[in-house]
Amino acid sequence: MAIDQSKLTASDAPRRRGRPGYDLEAVLRVAVDLFNERGYDGASMDDLSKRLGIAKSAIYHHVAGKEELLRMALDRALDGWSEAAEHARALGAPAIERLEMLVRGTVAVLEAQLPYVTLLLRIRGNTPVERAAIARRRSFDRLVADLVEEAERDGDVRADIDPRTTARLLFGMVNSIVEWYRPGRRPAGEGSLADAVCAVAFDGLRVRK
């Protein structure tokens, strides 16, 4: 799942004045790791400056402050999800197929943007930026629940479970991947992570005899 980098670059281009090797992208990547390790509240711009080995003023060439770094990081994960939702919507197929495509899309975002998705899943809503991200996340959750409900009406998804519960369990499984997945550490010969998730979630782990 590719993220539209051009958007980021365009809007932030005027601030790209840091020393070589520390463009906005590098600052953001280090900031996200720091937020994930210490929690957003527990990480300061001083910590970030120490970790980057540059003065705080050099960081302020790129961003207005900590909250802007948080917003950019959360948007990266959320933009990935939105793009996956857009692809699923455009598919013109039964709801269950769009649902499977959405699962595959979010797994791909998770694999490509692991630290950003991890951060998104850990925020608690203590700041306006976090609350805005949670609102975007909720509208994604509603979209998933609507898709599950539509697939239930089509007779393609089991109707003995409330669609919201099904949606939560399904994406709970997807999101739990951030707890253990590390890029490049999949054993050789293993199928894709998206295949494994879809196999378990859609067809179950039990072998039918």
Add this chain to the structure above:
Amino acid sequence: MAIDQSKLTASDAPRRRGRPGYDLEAVLRVAVDLFNERGYDGASMDDLSKRLGIAKSAIYHHVAGKEELLRMALDRALDGWSEAAEHARALGAPAIERLEMLVRGTVAVLEAQLPYVTLLLRIRGNTPVERAAIARRRSFDRLVADLVEEAERDGDVRADIDPRTTARLLFGMVNSIVEWYRPGRRPAGEGSLADAVCAVAFDGLRVRK
């Protein structure tokens, strides 16, 4: 899933000298909520004393300090898991049935001990107590992976996915429930949460036609 309260009471009885209404159990419950809201590192004994409305010295009647509260809270969740594992082990049934019983047991622990399980799933390993809990958690994870592997050998669990990945996805789904489950808020007429988890995880959400 009942937790053995007698064990807790026995070992901590000598310290139960606080004023009425603030026995060890009440202090622990408030401490866990505080840890979950602010993170263990971000919560101080001062915060706990303020929230309880009693002096820190009154808290120290019950416990040696913050780390002992953390240990007791994490043990409560881990003891629940151990008990669920023990029940599954004692079942004398095929591995897939023991696995399902283990899933049902951990969902029951989660429902009965939600704040304690939430705390366990959020710790990062910054203190010896956290690292000891993570070690106990890892041995639980190994037990699950062994059960999945045994069920695969029996031909009862799909063999196209690495058993560790299957185990992680299955318990990732179970553990994700802490993110949204609130006791007493299940819609009337809904089946049990454990039934929903087992239906999706073992048989999949797709209707076979």
